[in-house]
Amino acid sequence: MGSTQFKTGHDGVIAFDIDDVEGSVAQLQICHFPAIGFSNVEELDVIFPPGVILAVRKPTCQLSVDNVKFIQADSLSVIFLEPGYGDVNRQSWARGKILTRSPVSTSSVDAWRVSGAAHFRAKRWLAAAVYFSNGLELDPDAFVLRLNRSEAYIRMGWYRSAFHDAEKVLLEGHNIEDTLIRKAIFRAAKSLYHLGRYNEAIEIANRRPHDEDCQIWGVKASERLREQLSGQYDWSSLFRETHSATGHVEMAEFTGPIQVRGIKNVGGGRGVFVTRDVKAGELLIVSKSIASGSARRESEQVGANVAVVSAKTRLIERLWDDPSLQFTINTLYAGTKSSPPNPYPPSPSLDSLKSLEHPLRPSPDIDITRAGAIYSSNAHRIVPFPSASHQSKAEMRRLQKEDPHCGLFLLPSLCNHSCLPSACWLFFGDFMCVRASQNLREGEEVTVQYFLAHRLAYEERQRMALQWGFRCHCILCEADTVDGQKICEDRENIVSQINQESSKDDSDPALRKASKFVDNARRTYRDHEKRRQCNFKPALYEAHGHLSVIQIKRDWKSSLREGMKALEAVGIIVLDNSLVGKAKCKSSLPINVKRTTQWNDQCVLLALRIAYTFKNQNDMQRAELWLKSAVYLEDIRFGGGWPLFEQRYSEVIEIRKLGDLARRVLS
Numbered sequence: 001m002g003s004t005q006f007k008t009g010h011d012g013v014i015a016f017d018i019d020d021v022e023g024s025v026a027q028l029q030i031c032h033f034p035a036i037g038f039s040n041v042e043e044l045d046v047i048f049p050p051g052v053i054l055a056v057r058k059p060t061c062q063l064s065v066d067n068v069k070f071i072q073a074d075s076l077s078v079i080f081l082e083p084g085y086g087d088v089n090r091q092s093w094a095r096g097k098i099l100t101r102s103p104v105s106t107s108s109v110d111a112w113r114v115s116g117a118a119h120f121r122a123k124r125w126l127a128a129a130v131y132f133s134n135g136l137e138l139d140p141d142a143f144v145l146r147l148n149r150s151e152a153y154i155r156m157g158w159y160r161s162a163f164h165d166a167e168k169v170l171l172e173g174h175n176i177e178d179t180l181i182r183k184a185i186f187r188a189a190k191s192l193y194h195l196g197r198y199n200e201a202i203e204i205a206n207r208r209p210h211d212e213d214c215q216i217w218g219v220k221a222s223e224r225l226r227e228q229l230s231g232q233y234d235w236s237s238l239f240r241e242t243h244s245a246t247g248h249v250e251m252a253e254f255t256g257p258i259q260v261r262g263i264k265n266v267g268g269g270r271g272v273f274v275t276r277d278v279k280a281g282e283l284l285i286v287s288k289s290i291a292s293g294s295a296r297r298e299s300e301q302v303g304a305n306v307a308v309v310s311a312k313t314r315l316i317e318r319l320w321d322d323p324s325l326q327f328t329i330n331t332l333y334a335g336t337k338s339s340p341p342n343p344y345p346p347s348p349s350l351d352s353l354k355s356l357e358h359p360l361r362p363s364p365d366i367d368i369t370r371a372g373a374i375y376s377s378n379a380h381r382i383v384p385f386p387s388a389s390h391q392s393k394a395e396m397r398r399l400q401k402e403d404p405h406c407g408l409f410l411l412p413s414l415c416n417h418s419c420l421p422s423a424c425w426l427f428f429g430d431f432m433c434v435r436a437s438q439n440l441r442e443g444e445e446v447t448v449q450y451f452l453a454h455r456l457a458y459e460e461r462q463r464m465a466l467q468w469g470f471r472c473h474c475i476l477c478e479a480d481t482v483d484g485q486k487i488c489e490d491r492e493n494i495v496s497q498i499n500q501e502s503s504k505d506d507s508d509p510a511l512r513k514a515s516k517f518v519d520n521a522r523r524t525y526r527d528h529e530k531r532r533q534c535n536f537k538p539a540l541y542e543a544h545g546h547l548s549v550i551q552i553k554r555d556w557k558s559s560l561r562e563g564m565k566a567l568e569a570v571g572i573i574v575l576d577n578s579l580v581g582k583a584k585c586k587s588s589l590p591i592n593v594k595r596t597t598q599w600n601d602q603c604v605l606l607a608l609r610i611a612y613t614f615k616n617q618n619d620m621q622r623a624e625l626w627l628k629s630a631v632y633l634e635d636i637r638f639g640g641g642w643p644l645f646e647q648r649y650s651e652v653i654e655i656r657k658l659g660d661l662a663r664r665v666l667s
């Protein structure tokens with residue numbers, strides 16, 4: 001087929017007109033074409049110049065609308081053919097002559113280098129890599145081109161191919177200039193660092209111990225290695241990085257005391273379990289996304305769908321760069337319509353040594369349909385780690401809507417769901433951290449929330465779980481099932497009524513209404529074994545919390561009592577609920593935690609409000625203990641102790657005038 005002209009869409013599809021040898025015209029739509037972004041027209045002109053010859057293997061769809069023929073194919077099904085391929089050269093094309101794949105001369109390595117460099121300067125990384133590759137096909141020993149291509153691949157985030165090129169120069173570039181060897185070392189070390197191969201990065205960087213540029217990658221790799229081995233991170237710096245202008249975060253992956261094991265009655269047949277007793281708050285997993293996508297990164301258009309398309313395209317890109325990644329992702333569940341996943345962990349294979357020879361010639365063995373199914377069955381919405389503790393629910397929703405961001409993670413994908421999970425996740429940039437949210441005994445399962453289940457009613461939770469292909473039988477769903485549908489609906493009505501109330505109205509009728517909400521909410525939680533086991537009553541939390549706020553100006557003692565009851569409703573054990581006189585716990589905390597949940601932020605804010613109220617009553621001992629309780633609640637959920645707490649809650653601390661006390665007792 002010879003192409004004539006093209007256009008791009010904002011939905012990750014490249015579309016252009018093609019004709020075949022007989023001159024019949026169609027529009028070819030290519031989905032998930034890597035490295036192009038969504039609207040880089042100049043770059044597309046280079047990859048698909050008029051006259052390029054393509055073969056389309058297994059189009060996903062062919063149809064005609066109003067006499068216009070459409071052919072849709074995934075990027076891997078489109079094969080670039082050279083004019084000499086098979087008999088295409090001998091065909092006479094009805095609608096024009098065949099051009100070579102590029103307007104520049106194909107006879108000179110230098111011509112490819114010069115044009116490639118021009119694309120590189122214009123930040124058209126794929127076009128540059130294609131041109132350098134065309135030159136390398138003429139002379140595989142053109143080490144300058146190989147190093148240039150290595151840098152183009154680095155800019156594209158194709159680190160495996162970048163390393164391969166740099167390594168080849170180091171292995172085969174005998175008698176080449178020292179400046180080239182230096183570049184090769186720098187690019188190899190940088191690529192290895194980004195591939196998480198820290199020991200090798202350090203080893204290569206150490207070939208130039210006095211070269212600052214090379215050493216940067218050795219030093220960074222040593223820092224990552226320390227994180228990876230110890231599970232110790234500087235959480236407050238990571239938090240700052242997450243909220244910097246670029247949002248770029250660097251941290252190592254970490255695997256804590258966990259293992260993947262078989263489990264009955266769940267899709268995929270596996271789950272993640274702890275290998276020893278674990279305390280609430282212990283770090284279990286830090287996982288970097290295999291591929292992620294954000295709507296903002298790609299286009300002016302914003303929408304979750306754009307983010308999903310961009311993440312899937314990135315996944316396919318990663319498979320182009322590193323075909324062995326297929327072995328890794330094939331260990332993940334791909335849904336009921338696909339064959340069962342391979343055993344985890346992936347076994348090493350000789351194929352992992354294969355590398356990309358040309359950026360437009362990916363491995364033909366990549367199973368793009370399965371990759372798509374794996375993405376759909378495992379991807380996570382990346383929820384931004386909130387920067388300001390006073391952020392309202394509406395603000396949080398707005399942020400999530402504005403910058404939908406999602407990604408595929410390896411180990412977290414093997415965790416099953418529970419609406420009241422044994423572990424909580426949070427994100428630093430593209431890294432997902434999973435911490436135990438309760439004390440776990442050796443052999444207990446690590447479950448996470450696939451969606452913000454604690455905010456949803458029973459029916460809605462089941463609907464969401466069904467989208468993942470299962471009915472949820474977690475302890476919270478079991479307890480709600482025993483309560484029955486009618487009661488669950490009543491409960492939801494109460495919560496939505498509370499949400500419509502103004503917390504600023506502390507008139508008598510508002511107070512009476514708030515007390516009634518508490519009574520009604522309590523009645524919706526029947527006393528039975530399942531509820532006692534889960535000890536989680538979110539609607540009651542809302543009702544007590546609301547009443548507590550309304551009472552604050554009238555009667556601080558009642559307000560605090562309600563606040564403490566709210567904490568108890570979500571499983572926090574209040575050991576000392578005394579309000580005056582000697583504190584029962586003089587130095588130890590007045591609370592204990594069996595389980596922390598994604599509700600944690602609200603509980604921290606409530607504990608801070610209790611501290612503030614005691615401070616206003618000049619009860620500095622209780623103020624201090626409740627302030628420490630707030631930090632403790634935060635710490636088991638997020639780690640990072642006071643330094644992170646101070647950053648996240650700085651505004652609230654100042655508004656509540658708790659800064660001096662906090663710095664005195666916590667710094």
Ligand SMILES: C[S@@+](CC[C@H](N)C(=O)[O-])C[C@H]1O[C@@H](n2cnc3c(N)ncnc32)[C@H](O)[C@@H]1O
Pocket residue numbers: 265266267268269270271332333341377378412413414415416417418468469470471472473474
């Ligand atoms: C991300 S995978 C989780 C790991 C999966 N069990 C495996 O072996 O690869 C998601 C799939 O696991 C199954 N699953 C997860 N949580 C479940 C639960 N609470 N009950 C039943 N099936 C569950 C569902 O089939 C879901 O589509």
